[in-house]
Amino acid sequence: MEDKAAAATTFRRLRRRRGLSLAGLARALTATAAELHHPPLPAVASVQRSVARWESGIPTLPDERYQLLLAHFYARMPSGATSLGPGTDFAEYLHALNLLGESERRTSEIRTLVLRAATDAGGGMLALLAPAVHASLASALDNPARADERTIAALASVVTDVNAEVGSLPMVRLQLLLAPAVEAARRLLAGDLPQPLTSQLREVAIAGMTLSGRLAFETRDDAASRALYVDATQEAGQLAQPWRQASVHMSHALVTLYSTHGLDEARRLVDQAVRTARTGESTVVRARAHALQAELAAREGHERQAQAALGLAWYDMEADHTGDPSSSSFSAGHLRGFEGVCELYVGDARVAHDRFAKSAADLKTPREQVQRAIVTTDQALARIRLGDPRSAADLLHECVAAASSTGGRVPALRLRRVRKELRPWRREDWVADLDDHLMDVLGT
Known part of the structure; x- marks a missing residue:
């Protein structure tokens, strides 16, 4: 009451x-x-x-x-x-x-x-700030020596808010919201910032640059994405927080996997993430690094290495995460999706299908919508491998809607890959319906 x-x-x-x-x-x-x-x-x-x-x-x-x-x-x-x-x-x-x-x-x-x-209506970063912060941020940008904890907290809140909207708002809008905060962090770090605030601001800059690198990739600006990841890596190297360095490497590895030919560079980044995560404070980040390592091993046909990495990922995933600095960045639902990918490449398509179904059921929040679309698209591929292409096409209709609403590049790439697997049935009406949906929504 x-x-x-x-x-x-x-x-x-x-x-x-x-x-x-x-x-x-x-x-x-x-x-x-x-x-x-x-x-x-x-x-x-x-x-x-x-x-x-x-x-x-x-x-x-x-x-x-x-x-x-x-x-x-x-x-x-x-x-x-x-x-x-x-x-x-x-x-x-x-x-x-x-x-x-x-x-x-x-x-x-x-x-x-x-x-x-x-x-x-063209609103930007200032919409995410309290009115009282506007003047203090403008003052700090004019003279970084005037920055205070409220200024840093305000920029951190922008990065957090934009990250929370991934899956709810189109990637291009999020990029426009985030870019001013990243630029503000750069300018403050380059200036005469009060020393006690430097580490705090660097953490904000790393998170913002990493997310901005991912958003640049999603909006197909690969050159800007690479530059942002380079900056994030350099800033992370100046902090004694290995889990942050590993997180940057993993995000960079994922976009590299989909924006370059071959697996060599992505593998190098993932291996670097695993090495760094092993000395870090976050078992969740370690679990994610091993899961990525498992996927790359499976893509290269190395079943034993993939299963060994998955075992390590589950070991870290099932540990006590109390006090973990990155506890919400990866979950068992995400890991089941990686299990499915490994089974798809070097295992049993039926097991892969079940892992994908379980993963999709676990990924329920708006923030997980992009990952859910990826997992569901992979589940459709498993259905094709199991001889059920029509059911796969039905599932892909869901993925088209999700890829359209988020503007996610990876779901769209996965959709095109699975559509190629349906070529033997291209004369079927249900494939034509899927092609119409793809053209209407994604223009592809």
């Missing part, structure tokens, strides 16, 4: 902060609905009664339509700029929804929808 009372107080405070009466907020929501081309709201008097219920002694949770309209309204500052960062009206509003019992998943979805609208 205390949570509900606190939520009602927040709703009331947010409204009054904007200088609005109950009827004023009702009219504002009606105008917001019209601006967003949503269905018209009821009469203002009816909307006003809803507003009053949210602020009453026993407040009710706004329905999904009003939740989104309130989100758009409170995301926009009086100046007209969008602001979603910590300490903003928008952040307070989402917290109030949680206090009323709304799920974290739903509030994350609301945030994504509002962020998508902000990028539609």
Whole structure:
């Protein structure tokens, strides 16, 4: 009950902060609905009664339509700029929804929808920052000696927020959101930054450059991707945190695997990641490094090496991850996908299919949508190997939608590879339907 009372107080405070009466907020929501081309709201008097219920002694949770309209309204500052960062009206509003019992998943979805609208309108990195941080960041960029912990935390929050939206927003939008934060980190590191802040900022820069390298790859800018990974590797080498170095090597290895011919360079990066991860603080990063090592061994036809690396990956995956600095970066669901790939290349296609199915079932969050599309595409390939091409085509329709919504390059590459395996059935209607879907959505 205390949570509900606190939520009602927040709703009331947010409204009054904007200088609005109950009827004023009702009219504002009606105008917001019209601006967003949503269905018209009821009469203002009816909307006003809803507003009053949210602020009453026993407040009710706004329905999904009003939740989104309130989100758009409170995301926009009086100046007209969008602001979603910590300490903003928008952040307070989402917290109030949680206090009323709304799920974290739903509030994350609301945030994504509002962020998508902000990028539609040309909004950038500043939308992810609290208004109070704008001036301090501008001051720090003008003179890095003025930077403080709040400046570093603000840039870190941008990298975290963009990373959280992978799978929810198109890669090109995420790249545009992230690029200013990476450039700001570069400029601050190159300046006369207060010494105690250097390591903190370097961690932010490494994470931002690594993610930006991946996004550049996804948007088919391989030259920029390579340059970003080189920078991230150099910065990581200056920190006594081997797990960060290994993470950069692994991300670089994955994009190298799909952007160059042959496996030599990807193998070199993966082997380097394994060596570095063995001396690091993260067993999760070690597990991921061994999983990548297993996949490359399988692609080269080395069954024993692949199985040995998988065994090491599971050993690290099943360890206690309390205090692991990268505990959320890799999961058993991801590892089952790697098992499936190994079985596909050097094992049993039926076992591979089951591993892929289990992996796809485990990868449920929006952040895992890209990986789920990759795994499901590989599952379709396993079905072809098992003599069930029509069922594989049905599965590929799901993958086309996922590849389109995220703009992911790897799912698209995997789709083209599996489509080639369907050539013996190219005259079948169900293959023609798949080709139409591919052309309509991906233009390929």
